[in-house]
Amino acid sequence: MADKTIIIKIKRQKSPNDKAYWDEFELPWKRGMNVISAMMDIAANPVTRDGKTTTPIAYDSNCLEEVCGSCAMLINGRARMACSALVEKLDQPVRIEPLSKFPVIRDLSVDRSVLFENLKRLKAWVPVDGTYDLGSGPRVFPQQQEEAYPLSRCISCCCCMEVCPQFNDNTNFVGAATIAQVKLFNLHPSGKVFKEDRLHALMGDGGIQECGYAQNCVEVCPKDIPLTTAIADVGGQVMKQAIKDLFTR
């Protein structure tokens, strides 16, 4: 099957203000090729299927092992990481588009800084006194570690936000990834110190009440993070905090 080829259609856009258009490519099939290696092949020979010379595709990528979270895009309509999208498992022609809920920078590259801003707002860190030697940390039992570890594997790819019907300009919803981080840091023996701050931040505009329980987030998460459980748990914490606020404010 030396002459086998694959066909890829890519939705492109020259800059944030330009109009989107589609380019179609036909590439020699290689065993084990993924969407990233297909785009590398295009870069080495940037010619469309109808013979037009074009520019290499702009896209975000880094580790290519599904841990850096860079290469999220829509592949055949599904939000997923391009590195782990094996071409032989995809229907053809393969349709590739940028994530739709984040501003396009160019082609498949989008601006996802909103997540990092959310993490800042929600104080997603443990406030250590300093990095000098203060002895060992608090004891953590394996059960606690096993609850925290899956949450700390979030790669900030934003797929959960892309597929959430509530994540849009009308609601300002923070999205599942951020809420899962709130759970993670509220679990930690010293991270807890900001628990109330975090819960208050999740009460107002775009807060946890915007979740519509569509459960798309947990379906699409490439790291199988228990996002809906996290939302339910943090929702409970917010509720308790609201009641407590009623009596203490």
Add this chain to the structure above:
Amino acid sequence: MAATPRIIVVGGGLAGLAAVIKIAEAGGQVDLFSIVPVKRSHSVCAQGGINAAKNLKGEGDTTWQHFDDTVYGGDFLANQPPVKDMCDAAPAIIDVLDRMGVTFNRTPEGLLDFRRFGGTLYHRTAFAGATTGQQLLYALDEQVRRHESEGKVQKYESWEFLSAVLDNKGGCRGICAIDLRSMEVRTFPADAVIMATGGIGAIFGKSTNSVVCTGSAQSALYQQGAYYANGEFIQVHPTSIPGEDKLRLMSESARGEGGRVWVPKTLGDKRDPRSIPESERWYFLEEWYPKYGNLVPRDVATRAIHKVVYEHNLGIDGQPMVYLDLTHIDRATLDRKLEGILEIYEKFVGDDPRDTPMKIFPGMHYTMGGLWVDYKQATNIPGIFAAGECEYGYHGANRLGANSLVSCIWGGFVSGPEAVKYARNKKETSVDGCFDAERKRQEEINGRLVSSTGSENPFRIWRELGELMTKNVTVIRYNKGLQNTDAKLVELLERYGNINLSDKTLWANTSFVFTRQLYNMLQLARVITQGAALRNESRGAHYKPEFPERDDQNFLKTTKAYFAADADEPRFEFEPVDTSLIKPRPRRYDMAK
């Protein structure tokens, strides 16, 4: 000197972020530059763990043992005092990370768990599943975000370092960088600069490294006068998963948890590996190295696999592959300790390694060499420091598994305060227009590239570079092959002069940026290749069949390359190694040390 030192950190992996935190704590102001959002840095790919002699397993482990293992594993090429300092500091580094909330695996008593790794007989490696690098990077990223929210750190993500701004005395005054979106070139002043720009995997085409690990920044600095040390020492990891776009790492922790490497004893045995009885399998590492078995250091394991595949012709199905087998370990243990890496294998290969042995082969993984630094992480350019994989200080001729994370954090912890100290003691002198001059120099390079009308595609030149370097400058090196390689590198540089950018737009132009990196890769490839040609011995990861023994008489020396601008090529000096603490002795892994 201004009251608040202003320090630029280039690179947002573990070393860079560790430096940022120390600077912020010392009252400095940081400008942090990174090609990718720092949370997406290559440190996330480190899997197995981080070494520290905490001795929580009742084995009598000590920081001296860690130090000795590191120096011995590095075949005595590392200067010893900084290695000792790192090993002494490692237990407290683990504590800091633990306090930051890293989800390290635990013992039933709630203490840190430790696993074994290559090149040691102790359980010395703390780990968070099999995604330890990711967990450590996130912990530091969170702390940096906190300092950012307090106004002590300004991030420049999606900016790439182009060069240092040097004054007429050769001192560093700041950097020149390019905005990867607007393509604007700008200079940034600083009282000191810390380089934490990671690995150089892209020089070898496919490697276990991330896309940003091109070595471009180190190479640019070398071309501006920085020494580059021990460039010829390239670690080829014994167990990677070959792929079309990259080689994916299969962590040493797989062997640390009991994974066994084997091939069928019979050439061309086509049976399902699970149906091949024990007596017909060859566990060659266990046979050749009875004391360390599957946990010999990486250079040793890599050469053994090469030998089995290319000399014994016993690769699986005649292909360059051997089995890495975990199927004798129960699923629950595998999931608890190794899930992250098993998931990678499952996703990218399609087989479940809990049921069927993995097929692996060595792949370029790490550079022991890098920017030359002194014991305070300072390069020879006044005001420029370096930390992490981009510098050469800690691993000698071969790095032990799980020592990279500790060397990154330690390098950051040393360089941050040293940069602040340097900034505080610096005298004000005039800048003599050096910022404008450097910006213009970079803009001219960009202008030439954009108006180039040649015929060479940069991505194709890169593929040729990668194939050339992987073939001749990795596991086995011959002087003839090295000389031919350098001649070909010169040819590639000539062809680079005839480049054709298929994208000449000035917005988020990734191929333009890549083409700039490619030039620096080619220059650094010559340093690696010529350094390997000059070193007529075998030591650690550097192996020449023509010179199979270590030669301390002539080569117990650090290779220092510098750029001769007029000749456009590297020149070399050699510097004695500080072996004041442990006397060099033969390095053997078939018996206990």
